[in-house]
Amino acid sequence: MGDPLFRKSMRDLRGQIFGWGLGMGAVLALTVGLFPSISDLYGDMLSDLPDTWAGLIGEGDLGTLAGYLSVEFFSYAPVALAVFAILAGGGLIVGEEVAGTMDLLLSQPVTRLRVALVKLSAFTVSLVLIVGLIFLCFIIAALLISETNSMRRVLNSLLLLVPFELMLALAAAMLAQLFASRLVGGTMLAGFLVASYMLDALSGMSPVLVDMRPLYLISYFQGAAALNGDISWVYLIVSLVAVAVLAIANVMFFVRRDIAAGGVLRLPKRCWRRGK
Amino acid sequence: MFFEDDAQYGGTGHHAREVAVTTESFAKERVPDNTMAIEFENLTKSYESGVLALDSLTMSVPRGEIFGFLGPNGAGKSTTLRLMLDLLRPTSGSVRIFGIDCNGGASAVRGRVGYLPGDLKVYPNMTVRSSIKLFSALRPGRVSDAYVRDLCDRLSLDTNLRNRELSQGNKQKVGLVLAVMAKAELIILDEPTNALDPLVQREVLHILGEARDQGSTVFFSSHNLAEVERICDRVGMIRNGKLIEVKRIEDVVSQRLTVLKIGFSQAPPSDSFFGLDGVKVTLTNDEGREVHLSVSGQVDAVIKAVAQHHVLKIEIGQPSLEEEFLALYERNVS
Numbered sequence: 144m145g146d147p148l149f150r151k152s153m154r155d156l157r158g159q160i161f162g163w164g165l166g167m168g169a170v171l172a173l174t175v176g177l178f179p180s181i182s183d184l185y186g187d188m189l190s191d192l193p194d195t196w197a198g199l200i201g202e203g204d205l206g207t208l209a210g211y212l213s214v215e216f217f218s219y220a221p222v223a224l225a226v227f228a229i230l231a232g233g234g235l236i237v238g239e240e241v242a243g244t245m246d247l248l249l250s251q252p253v254t255r256l257r258v259a260l261v262k263l264s265a266f267t268v269s270l271v272l273i274v275g276l277i278f279l280c281f282i283i284a285a286l287l288i289s290e291t292n293s294m295r296r297v298l299n300s301l302l303l304l305v306p307f308e309l310m311l312a313l314a315a316a317m318l319a320q321l322f323a324s325r326l327v328g329g330t331m332l333a334g335f336l337v338a339s340y341m342l343d344a345l346s347g348m349s350p351v352l353v354d355m356r357p358l359y360l361i362s363y364f365q366g367a368a369a370l371n372g373d374i375s376w377v378y379l380i381v382s383l384v385a386v387a388v389l390a391i392a393n394v395m396f397f398v399r400r401d402i403a404a405g406g407v408l409r410l411p412k413r414c415w416r417r418g419k
Numbered sequence: 420m421f422f423e424d425d426a427q428y429g430g431t432g433h434h435a436r437e438v439a440v441t442t443e444s445f446a447k448e449r450v451p452d453n454t455m456a457i458e459f460e461n462l463t464k465s466y467e468s469g470v471l472a473l474d475s476l477t478m479s480v481p482r483g484e485i486f487g488f489l490g491p492n493g494a495g496k497s498t499t500l501r502l503m504l505d506l507l508r509p510t511s512g513s514v515r516i517f518g519i520d521c522n523g524g525a526s527a528v529r530g531r532v533g534y535l536p537g538d539l540k541v542y543p544n545m546t547v548r549s550s551i552k553l554f555s556a557l558r559p560g561r562v563s564d565a566y567v568r569d570l571c572d573r574l575s576l577d578t579n580l581r582n583r584e585l586s587q588g589n590k591q592k593v594g595l596v597l598a599v600m601a602k603a604e605l606i607i608l609d610e611p612t613n614a615l616d617p618l619v620q621r622e623v624l625h626i627l628g629e630a631r632d633q634g635s636t637v638f639f640s641s642h643n644l645a646e647v648e649r650i651c652d653r654v655g656m657i658r659n660g661k662l663i664e665v666k667r668i669e670d671v672v673s674q675r676l677t678v679l680k681i682g683f684s685q686a687p688p689s690d691s692f693f694g695l696d697g698v699k700v701t702l703t704n705d706e707g708r709e710v711h712l713s714v715s716g717q718v719d720a721v722i723k724a725v726a727q728h729h730v731l732k733i734e735i736g737q738p739s740l741e742e743e744f745l746a747l748y749e750r751n752v753s
Contacts, residue, residue: 147556155544243540247597250504251557252530402506404497404538 148248148258152265156231160269163227164276167220171277172284174216175208179288182211208285209293209370217300217367222340224273224304225311229332231269232312233325235262236393240403241325249402259394263313270308274301293370300366306382307364311336313389320396323403336360454518455479456605456636457486457503461512464498464660472498474660475512480638480653482604485631487647487668488640490657496640497537499657500609503638504534516605530558535598537609537640539590543583547571547593550582554597561601570596573622587614595623599630606630608639612646624650644743648672676746679712679721680734687728695720713738715746 185205205211236259239245248258278301285291311332318328339359346352356362363382365374457480464473473495480486490496501507503514505525514521516528541550555562571578574592585593591614599606606627612620627637628650641647647654647668654671656663678701686707692698697715704711714721725733738746 147553246536250534252526254526401508
């Protein structure tokens, strides 16, 4: 926490931490607040639907707060928070090069490795803080409706947002470095995420789509499943490995390449020659 | 104290007082040795597009010198400076600062270097004061509070403003303060007087002179020959990525081109100025009554030759840097 670069990075992210944390927290609190009045009605409606149509809405016992939240919040929360992850992740490494401030920063006695690690650490901490704020809003709402049984399961589900969003952010950072464009990298990743969200939602209608689940990005968020107690550890472990690999790849690439200049991100293709 | 009222990025005023003492000690304790401040050895940088930005640069700069790196826009000056800071990786060759390879020991090198980028950008949401504080915190024990305040006063820099509110000239002042505030052993500046008014330009050159007097080496790029003449010990001239010449500044001045535009009442004989050493007729107008001459070095002989005729007007000027380079290039080729 004493590192001036870390404090600077956290300061840059603070608006987004409060915005996303309190914004999504408010949505969750509102969802929780509606639970007592809507859950029975919603349950009856779902029970009348054919299984394939019910699958589109989500899986979960709507009679419990956990099951209700897996459908009503955790089905879209990872995609909503992905907007932050992809936007902030895309600028994680190349942001300062685009802004033109990287030259000044790297003229100081700091290594590129330190700069990259500080930025990755600050982003990870900011994700944890966002999740913390969302959970805080949940606690307040749950206390108001006297539903305190699901606290731990909701916390686990919220914490599972961290590796998933981190994976997306690091993928966005890597694509931004490879394509020398935050826009191209972010658009590609967002398109892939939305497509996999749609296909995953439709997978209840076709066994072929179910078999393709390992290809869907959204499958690697196990938070909704954790609420229903059937978490897939394979998906979780793969996402953690992906986080580690992407983090190492981002740092290695940044350490070895030329730094773009003049606010124009033009990275040479063969910029891996050598570096320390 | 300068840092006391902004505790976001590092030490307290007490800390700043401590570093002031440390910095003074640092300057005094700097032990000169025989290692060159900068050594370029066949340093080459080319891009995938095929552009050869720097071609086999070989030269060295001893400690305690102010070295001007002169060249027109696009000559390869900024590329050279960015290679020195390890922001770019060389295609081949090497550059060593105080004997340390910049590609291998970049962090160690940068601890001894202050740098002003050519296209300076500062964090827009920070104030000048917090920017200075952030970069001071990255060089613990190296920045003197009193010296920073002195620099800001001399450059008339308001440290309470946000960087995004600054004019280009004021941003340049921030960059200059950040580059020189640590009294680094080597100060590298990319066109330091860009966007500054003449009074501030003069102050900047004074500050660089003082840095040299305290033992620092200064390496700065410029496309302004007059500025380089005022302060540099030696000058290196680069064009199209190739070093043309390295000279002592006295030699540059003595060989500098002078442009004479002379109007005669009657056209002088066409061979009037032939055979004069270093004199070239660049243009004749008005049926030979207006003659433009370019003179390398002393103008005594040509003035005496001109005085043989009835002169209506005479204008004496300096050529553009590009013309100087062409002349140098032609001399080198011949």
